[in-house]
Amino acid sequence: MELGVIGLGRMGRIVVDRSLAAGHDVVAFDLSAEATAAAAEAGAEPADSVADLCERLDGSDGGDGAGADVEDGGGPDETGGKRIWLMVPAGDAVDATLADLEPHLGEEDVVVDGGNSHFEASVRRAETTDAAYLDCGTSGGPASAEEGFSLMVGGPEWAYEAMVPVLDAVATGPDGHDRMGESGSGHYVKMVHNGVEYALMQAYGEGFELLAEGRYDLEMESIARTWNNGAVIRSWLLELCEEAFREEGNDLGDVADHVAGGSTGTWTVEEALEQEVPVPLIYGALAERFDSRNEGRFSRRLANRLRYGFGRHEVARRSEGEEE
Ligand SMILES: NC(=O)C1=CN([C@@H]2O[C@H](COP(=O)(O)OP(=O)(O)OC[C@H]3O[C@@H](n4cnc5c(N)ncnc54)[C@H](O)[C@@H]3O)[C@@H](O)[C@H]2O)C=CC1
Numbered sequence: 001m002e003l004g005v006i007g008l009g010r011m012g013r014i015v016v017d018r019s020l021a022a023g024h025d026v027v028a029f030d031l032s033a034e035a036t037a038a039a040a041e042a043g044a045e046p047a048d049s050v051a052d053l054c055e056r057l058d059g060s061d062g063g064d065g066a067g068a069d070v071e072d073g074g075g076p077d078e079t080g081g082k083r084i085w086l087m088v089p090a091g092d093a094v095d096a097t098l099a100d101l102e103p104h105l106g107e108e109d110v111v112v113d114g115g116n117s118h119f120e121a122s123v124r125r126a127e128t129t130d131a132a133y134l135d136c137g138t139s140g141g142p143a144s145a146e147e148g149f150s151l152m153v154g155g156p157e158w159a160y161e162a163m164v165p166v167l168d169a170v171a172t173g174p175d176g177h178d179r180m181g182e183s184g185s186g187h188y189v190k191m192v193h194n195g196v197e198y199a200l201m202q203a204y205g206e207g208f209e210l211l212a213e214g215r216y217d218l219e220m221e222s223i224a225r226t227w228n229n230g231a232v233i234r235s236w237l238l239e240l241c242e243e244a245f246r247e248e249g250n251d252l253g254d255v256a257d258h259v260a261g262g263s264t265g266t267w268t269v270e271e272a273l274e275q276e277v278p279v280p281l282i283y284g285a286l287a288e289r290f291d292s293r294n295e296g297r298f299s300r301r302l303a304n305r306l307r308y309g310f311g312r313h314e315v316a317r318r319s320e321g322e323e324e
Pocket residue numbers: 006007008009010011012029030031032035087088089090093094096097114115116117138139140141142310311312
């Protein structure tokens with residue numbers, strides 16, 4: 001099928017590349033002309049604006065006809081509509097892109113927001129967008145370029161079905177995506193995923209901090225590797241711990257005690273408070289993150305470095321004289 005991709009950064013490029021590799025046609029646009037040109041070099045058809053992208057999609061045959069059925073899904077047929085994937089930063093950039101898309105959208109079209117948008121913003125956008133709107137939580141980060149993402153999708157069933165050929169390509173495969181439920185549910189599940197991510201990072205950080213500060217002279221990389229081979233607590237995050245110790249050293253070298261980000265974890269805690277569900281581990285991890293913006297602790301320096309491991313987020317480094 002033919003897919004329009006808007007936002008060609010760390011994540012959007014993977015959507016483009018994996019879709020192309022699966023045999024789909026891609027029309028690509030980014031505010032950055034360099035990013036658009038790079039996608040074109042990879043095989044996408046470049047667009048120089050949102051309107052241009054829509055015109056190019058309108059010129060297509062509208063897809064391969066697979067997946068959707070008016071009878072099954074209660075929505076417009078899959079053939080003929082535009083399929084557009086947004087991978088821009090959450091917040092204003094999504095609304096600005098939707099405003100540009102608005103004159104070109106109809107009920108037969110499908111728009112996917114694959115970013116980390118707040119689920120309530122996604123519900124609002126689904127209600128006000130003429131196209132069918134899918135909120136898609138995306139997990140795996142840039143490190144998943146080869147294996148594919150885990151995708152948590154919310155929105156109309158027919159639109160989900162219409163996107164299955166592309167979802168199969170962008171995710172690890174058919175088991176790497178599913179429809180969570182109605183609009184908002186995809187980003188809701190991803191929000192909670194990130195809360196869990198915060199708590200797991202905090203747990204590994206605390207354990208390694210005790211090992212590093214404790215009574216034995218220990219090799220952190222060796223411990224992480226040993227745990228990753230059969231231990232109850234083996235995981236991808238623990239593999240990233242192993243990588244962090246290997247690449248940064250036993251004491252994490254100059255990795256700063258500073259963990260950036262925090263919006264998705266804050267939303268998780270806010271929602272937990274509203275639902276009166278106790279989430280002390282997630283809250284504790286969030287509080288540590290905020291606290292890190294002051295002075296340094298080992299666990300947070302590890303979290304800082306781990307975010308590079310899974311998200312290629314910039315590693316904040318300690319300035320000279322700050323090392324103990
Ligand atoms: N990096 C990660 O590990 C993950 C990121 N996400 C989410 O995916 C989304 C994208 O993240 P990244 O690719 O990491 O960001 P990025 O900063 O690498 O790329 C964003 C791209 O969007 C472009 N852009 C911004 N506003 C635009 C607009 N109005 N129209 C067209 N292009 C525009 C930028 O020029 C840039 O190329 C965000 O919502 C992020 O939270 C989700 C899961 C993991």
